[in-house]
Amino acid sequence: MALVEKQLDPLFLARSYLRRRKFDSCVEICSKMLEKNPYDQCAWFMKAKALTEQVYVDEVEADTDGIAEMLMDDNSIAQVARPGTSFKKPGTAGQGTSTSQGIRPMSQSGRPVSGFVRPGTQSGRPGTMEQAIKTPRTAHTARPVTSASGRFVRLGTASMLSEPDGPFINPSQLNLAKYADRPGLNKVLFDYLFYHENDIKNSLELAALATQSSKYEDWWWKQQLGKCYYRLGLYRDAEKQFQSALKQQPTVDNYLYLAKVFVKLDQPLAALDLFEKGMEVFPGEVSLIIGSARVHEGLGDLDSSVKFYKKVFQYDASSVEAIACIGTHNFYSDMPEIALRSFRRLLQMGVCNTELYNNIGLCCFYAQQYDMSLTCFERAINLANKENVADVWYNIGHIAVGIGDSNLAYQAFQMALISDNNHAEAYNNLAVLEMRKGKVEQARAYFLSAITINQELYEAHYNLAILSEGQGDLNTSFKEVRKSLEAFAEHVDSKNLLAQLRQYFTLL
Numbered sequence: 276m277a278l279v280e281k282q283l284d285p286l287f288l289a290r291s292y293l294r295r296r297k298f299d300s301c302v303e304i305c306s307k308m309l310e311k312n313p314y315d316q317c318a319w320f321m322k323a324k325a326l327t328e329q330v331y332v333d334e335v336e337a338d339t340d341g342i343a344e345m346l347m348d349d350n351s352i353a354q355v356a357r358p359g360t361s362f363k364k365p366g367t368a369g370q371g372t373s374t375s376q377g378i379r380p381m382s383q384s385g386r387p388v389s390g391f392v393r394p395g396t397q398s399g400r401p402g403t404m405e406q407a408i409k410t411p412r413t414a415h416t417a418r419p420v421t422s423a424s425g426r427f428v429r430l431g432t433a434s435m436l437s438e439p440d441g442p443f444i445n446p447s448q449l450n451l452a453k454y455a456d457r458p459g460l461n462k463v464l465f466d467y468l469f470y471h472e473n474d475i476k477n478s479l480e481l482a483a484l485a486t487q488s489s490k491y492e493d494w495w496w497k498q499q500l501g502k503c504y505y506r507l508g509l510y511r512d513a514e515k516q517f518q519s520a521l522k523q524q525p526t527v528d529n530y531l532y533l534a535k536v537f538v539k540l541d542q543p544l545a546a547l548d549l550f551e552k553g554m555e556v557f558p559g560e561v562s563l564i565i566g567s568a569r570v571h572e573g574l575g576d577l578d579s580s581v582k583f584y585k586k587v588f589q590y591d592a593s594s595v596e597a598i599a600c601i602g603t604h605n606f607y608s609d610m611p612e613i614a615l616r617s618f619r620r621l622l623q624m625g626v627c628n629t630e631l632y633n634n635i636g637l638c639c640f641y642a643q644q645y646d647m648s649l650t651c652f653e654r655a656i657n658l659a660n661k662e663n664v665a666d667v668w669y670n671i672g673h674i675a676v677g678i679g680d681s682n683l684a685y686q687a688f689q690m691a692l693i694s695d696n697n698h699a700e701a702y703n704n705l706a707v708l709e710m711r712k713g714k715v716e717q718a719r720a721y722f723l724s725a726i727t728i729n730q731e732l733y734e735a736h737y738n739l740a741i742l743s744e745g746q747g748d749l750n751t752s753f754k755e756v757r758k759s760l761e762a763f764a765e766h767v768d769s770k771n772l773l774a775q776l777r778q779y780f781t782l783l
Contacts, residue, residue: 289321298325320460323467326443331470334502335531335562361541362573444468446477455484465499479503494524501532510536525556527563534566543570559590565597577604593624602634611641629659633667640674648674665695672704681708699729707738718742726758733762737769744772749779 283291285304292301305322308315446468454461461481469478482503486496501516517533520526530553537546550567557563568583581604587597602617615638621631636651652674655667672687685708691701706721719742725735736759743752753776759769 286317289318293321293325293328296328298329301325316460320463322443323463327463327466327470329471331466334505335528335535360544362538362543363541444472446472446474449477451477451481452484455481455488461485462495469499469502475503475506479507492523494520494526494529497523498526498529498532501536505532505536505539510539514540525553527553527557527560530557530563531566534570538570538573543574546570561587561591561594564590565594568597568600572600580604595621595624595626606634606638606641611638614638615642627658629655629663629667632658633663633670637670637674640677645678661694665691665698665701668694669698669701669704672701676704681711684708697728699725699732699735702728703732703735703738706735710738710742715742715746730758731762733759733766733769736762737766737772740769740772744776749776752776753780 285308289301289304289308292298292304302322302325305318305325308318309322312318444464444467449464454464465478465481465485468474468481479500482496482499486493486500489496491497497516497520501513501520504510504513504516514533514536517529517536521529521533530549534546534549534553537543537549547567547570550563550570553563554560554567564583564587568580568587571577571580571583581601584597584600584604587594591597598617598621602614602621604614605611605617606614615635618631618635618638622635632651632655636648636655639645639648639651652667652671656664659667668687668691672684672691675681675684675687685705688701688705688708691698692705695701702721702725706718706725709715709718709721719739722735722739722742725732726739729735736755740752740755740759743749743755752772756769756773756776759766760773763769
């Protein structure tokens with residue numbers, strides 16, 4: 276095979292490597308060609324294309340907000356939004372029981388737990404800097420992302436390490452006006468500057484010059500202008516460019532990019548309207564249907580979200596996201612047997628990770644298949660890493676409580692805290708076990724730790740209120756039960772305790 280490749284034309288061989296996504300081999304051949312002839316445009320084109328593909332990230336999905344973007348965002352339309360019109364108040368749109376915190380748990384930012392980890396599902400819009408720092412930002416680490424722009428800078432600099440002689444293209448020495456008039460080279464140069472070098476300034480300048488060169492008739496350049504403005508945080512300018520590109524050429528990408536801007540501006544209803552229009556133009560486009568389902572899920576309207584996820588199955592029966600989200604919805608709707616079918620389907624599709632075995636184990640337990648449940652949790656622990664092993668131990672402790680084994684539950688919750696010292700639910704459950712043993716002060720300390728980590732955990736507030744009420748500290752009990760109702764206004768036990776405390780205060 277190597278002998279045959281040596282006999283082939285280097286340009287043809289480089290093109291073959293690029294098509295087969297063997298980018299390192301393509302870059303090596305193109306570099307040798309450019310050493311012989313630095314003005315070889317074909318070799319330059321393919322090398323730039325290969326280097327771009329090595330670090331390419333889909334802009335539609337890559338969107339993780341950092342602390343600076345979350346707390347210093349001045350693009351919100353209204354500080355006090357109407358219910359069901361803002362991501363700041365998740366859970367106000369849906370009227371079904373599936374959105375209740377008593378049935379479906381909430382993340383640390385106060386939004387329902389999603390069945391599929393996506394950029395943004397781990398976070399909401401924190402109200403304070405302290406809450407923003409404590410809230411995990413990604414699926415792989417509990418460390419908060421300090422800034423989204425910093426992530427892209429690291430991406431660009433890391434990609435240059437593969438060049439021993441420095442960067443392939445020096446943006447500061449480019450005559451962008453000259454390249455803007457070359458239709459065959461300007462687009463690959465833009466992709467290289469935008470994705471590989473992360474040079475948004477020169478990318479924006481090149482896109483503006485190319486747009487002028489095309490007499491504002493090329494929708495592709497308008498889309499790239501919108502991507503540059505979005506990366507720079509100029510969302511209104513990005514909205515104008517995406518809308519102009521959409522009028523000129525309706526494409527799925529333009530709909531997704533514009534909807535992404537609306538989500539960033541906290542305009543979920545505008546994003547839903549846009550997805551509806553997109554589905555009329557592109558019926559059966561799965562990405563638009565999933566986008567609409569995500570917005571409904573972000574608003575807390577889980578019933579509508581599930582309808583769209585079920586619609587996905589008409590066009591893509593192997594959508595992992597749709598299967599996982601519907602399985603999670605069925606589980607929290609008290610249908611573990613049906614949820615088990617969804618998760619088993621994922622297992623048959625080749626998905627094999629800790630979270631899937633953990634979910635299957637929970638479904639088996641609530642479906643009274645106890646032997647399968649323990650086997651699945653053993654597999655989950657074997658596959659677990661430092662980021663998700665705490666959740667597995669927490670669920671094992673939860674099952675131990677269900678079967679009445681307090682010693683196993685205590686050990687499991689302790690293991691969860693050893694793996695993740697910021698696991699608020701484990702602190703809360705451990706405190707309940709300490710209360711049963713009569714260790715009141717230890718239980719109080721655990722409750723306070725859970726509250727400090729997660730202000731949205733209404734169970735910890737309520738349990739601390741019960742503990743304080745039992746010790747005669749009615750003032751602390753009153754404060755905590757009110758906080759519990761702030762986190763979950765429909766909690767019946769908190770309402771009853773609050774009414775009881777008010778009756779006590781009235782008698783005093």
